[in-house]
Amino acid sequence: MEVAAHARRRKACDFCVSRKIKCDTLKPTCSNCRLYGVECRITNATNTSRRKAPAIPPPFDENTPAASASTPPDQVSAIEARLANIESQLAQLVRDKRPPSQSSSPQSGQNIPSLSFKNFPEAREYTALDMWNEGSTLPCIGFSPQPISDTVILTSGQLELPTLPELLPNVDNYFHNYNRYIPLFEQSTFMRMLLEWYSSPSRQAPVPWAAINVVLAISYRVIDDMPIDDPRLAQCIRNLHSATTHLMAWNQNFLGLQVLLGMVILFQGTTDPQLAIVLIGSSMRLIQSMGLPSRRGLVGLSSSEALQRCRIFWIAYVLDRDLALRSKAPYTQLDGELDLNPPPEDVEDGTGFVTSSTDSVRFNYFRARVDLAVIQGKAHDILYSRRAQKLSREQRLQNISRVEQMLLTWRTGIPAELLTAEGLYRRLSPIPIHLMMNMYNRHLECLFRIHSIFSFDQDWLNRVRCYLSPMVIELREDEVDGEVIHSGLTPLPRGWTECVEYCRLSLEILTSGKQTEYSIWLNACCTVSSLIVLLVNIIEFPDHEFIAVDQNLIDQTRGLFEQMNSKASEGRFFLLQVAQDLDRRARGQVNRMTQINNFSFLDA
Known part of the structure; x- marks a missing residue:
């Protein structure tokens, strides 16, 4: 927690004071600031008003009366002079500790540096070893304890567009x-607000400004x-970061x-x-404080508002269910505490529907995502969950079978024409394809989790690494390796063939068209897991009918991630090295099987 020298006796940080909530004064970041993702600090007080500064209260003492006499003017002047001196010393200290490359201060109007993830510790661009380090408990997710940089705190007159x-x-x-598929606004x-x-201009406020941003x-x-560093x-x-506190406190409507x-x-x-x-x-x-999970909030609203x-x-x-499964953290909204009907099966304006441009195929994507989110939960x-840890193996298997x-029931609701990469790319434009790919990967992640073959689960990773022994x-110089010793x-877990x-479908969609950087990182965990599964399948079944298809998918996917890795970090993704080693074993098994088949042909 950054504390101004004059305010060390104050009990609450700026954010807790502005929200009128109790501050637990934990350092370096109090609980409330950590929850809301804002910087925890006590701001230097400067006398920008023509009014006399109020008296600085003594340290809180439960035996001290609540009301106290005002500080004499001469004492106020002395305190202000002292504060000015302290602020000058602090500014000099910051300049002295600043690296040489940052020693010069930016000019007015350019006081925010160009964006890179190091300027936003919560969303910084992690190195490969940070992101997928084998020693991490959650290698798919990086954690950063630092607060938001003070260069992005919103100031007056900064609402520019x-x-x-x-x-x-x-x-x-x-x-x-x-928005036609994900109807957030x-x-x-929105256009009326814009x-x-x-x-x-006189009525401009931070939250509508943030909505436009x-x-x-x-x-x-x-x-x-x-690219993320485009100006x-x-x-x-930067603008969104600066408005976060205003968004949390906005209560006029749902805009915040x-x-x-x-x-x-x-993000x-x-x-x-x-x-x-x-x-x-x-x-x-x-959402819960606003009553959105309840039908009672719909009373008196027009149909469009509801x-x-x-x-x-x-x-x-x-989003809550997606990120909960991704992080193994509890989701917030319990199904037992909501009574809303799911999204309608059909709407007049077609919002939320994916529609083919070549035929009559039409799919309610938005409703399908909600139904899948229920299953993710x-x-x-x-x-x-804690309750699941107490179940017997038989009970656990029964629950897995239900999921x-x-x-399976959920998948039957998807048109067959949209269940192949060729069908998607022939019928849909890029954004619906990316949305469908993300939905399929969230479905696939459920399968990975319940069958314990997610590449970021340690037990599965340990089994995969056995192939490297x-x-x-036995690796041979001619790359015709020895048979797998089982x-x-x-x-292999049950449901292996289905997975x-x-x-294969996941990697076919990925490699059949141009992917955005956003889409690649959004689906990275499932994509790498799919890559590992296909490699293991070749090692175990080196003569299956899709060998050539799978090897081509593996080569393209590895090349894509090698390219992304070179942009993101000087290090190497841990699982990319595992994939490279597995690929060598997979090719050795295919060569062994090819040699066996050739000998059989000659003998015949």
Whole structure:
């Protein structure tokens, strides 16, 4: 916790004071600031007002009367002079400790540095070893304890946006290509707010400003595949960080909540989704306090207002379940504590539907994501809840079978034409393809989890690494390796064949078209797990009918991640090295089987 020298006796940080909540004064970050993801500090007080500074109260003492006499003016002047001296010394100390490359201060209007993840510790670009270090308990997720940099705290007069003609094409891009499937905002309401912003400068406020920024950021990053350090996207992200406190406190309508959910969408597609996890927890608490999980809040609303209110809740519900399963952390919204109906099977405007451009195929994507989120919650319950740890093996297997059946029933609701990579790319535009790929990967992650073959689970990883032992596979110089020795290996899990099929589909969708950086990082954990599964399947069954297809998918996927790795870090993803070693064993087994078949042909 950063504390000004004059305020060391104060009991609460700035954020807790502004929210009028109790501060536990934990260092370096109090619990409330950690929860809301804001910087924990006590700001230097400078006399910017013409009024006399109020008296500085003595340290709190329960025996001291609540009211105290005012401090004499001469004492106030002495205190102010002392504060000015302390602030000058602190500023000098900061300059002395600043690295040489940062010694010069930015000019006015350029006081925020170009964006890189090191400027945002919660969403920093983790090195490969940070992200997928084999020693990490959650190698798919990086954690950062540092607070938000003070360079992104919102100040007066900082609510700047591009000109309206420059901004409108990006807003239209967002609503046409993304919001029609993930209806976070109601377009007419948003456009009215946008026009009011530009027509009434005196009424501009941080939360509508942040809403415009989050729409721009999603348009830049998710749709246009803009790199994270592009100045336009970087400025949007800085603006969103600076408005976080205002978003948490906004109670006029759902706009602050909608912006927070947009930030979750934005930050879950990075190398470190920890900020998304923090934000979704805060968002769900806001949702519960606003009564969104209950039908009672719909009383008296028009049909369009009620529909948008429900859509906001279900978007948050899906994000909550996605990130809970991804992080093995409890989800916030319990099914037993909501009574909303799921999204309708059909809507007049087609919002949430994926529609083919070549035939009549039509699919309610939004409803399917909500239905899958319910199953994700069930999978989380049987695997990671405290109650699940007390179940016998038989009870656990029964519960897993129920989830398997739920996933099977869910899959039958998807049109067969959209269950292949070729069908998706022939019928859909890029954004629906990316959304469908993400949905399939979330389904696949459920299968990975319940069958214990997720590549970030230590037991499965230990079994995979057994193939690298010379006691299991003898490597030979001619790359015609020895047969796999199974005596020390546990059997492959049940449902293996089904998982292999869906892993193949996942990599086919990934490699059949151009992917955005956002989409790659959003699906990275499932993609790498699918890669490992296909390699293990070749090692175990080196003569199966899809050998050539799978080897091509493996080569393309490894090449894609090697390219991404070279951009993100000088280190190497831990699992990429494992995949490379497995690939050598897989090719050795295919060569062995080819040699056996050739000898059999000659003998015949």
